[in-house]
Amino acid sequence: MTRILAALAVAAALAAGTALAAGPRDTLLAGYVAEAGAPASAARGEAFFKATHSGGKPDTASCTACHTADPRSAGRTRAGKPIEPMAVSVSPDRFTDPAKVEKWFRRNCNSVLGRECTAAEKADVVAWLTGQ
Incomplete structure (x- = not known):
């Protein structure tokens, strides 16, 4: 369902003459936006990523517990395995495989x-x- 919505969002943007490079990351983001029914917000994304949350495991109450607060830096899993940086500017293949x-x-x-x-x-x- 998400892929169908993403394809429709990309098609609608292209039909409207919007400059949109319909690469895999754009299609993925368009699908999430269509499913959410609201535009994405990078500011909300940063706040969410860096926030401490309740409900999960105590040692991973924030995305930064493994990924670090700087998405351009490599992180580490709880087991000590390296995690490539999350920023697309450093890891261009991020968010290209749905x-x-x-x-x-x-x-x-x-x-x-x-x-x-x-x-x-x-x-x-x-x-x-994507903007990092």
Whole structure:
């Protein structure tokens, strides 16, 4: 369903004459925005990413627990494995594989929040990290 909504959002933008590079990251973000029914906000994405949340695991109450507060820096898992930087400017392949993005959002949101992220939360985080 998300892929269909993303494709429709991209098609509508192109039909309206909007300058939109319909790459995989754009399509992913457009799908989250369409599902959320509201535009993405990079400012909300940054605040969400850096906030301390309740409901998840105590040692991962924030995305920054593993990813660091600077998305251009490498992080570490709880097991000590390195995590490539989240910023698209440093890791250009970030957010280009929808199945991989969904896998990690599902896993990490459950760890940090104790639930899955909403489409709006995903859109906001992707919008922020795309600009980093």
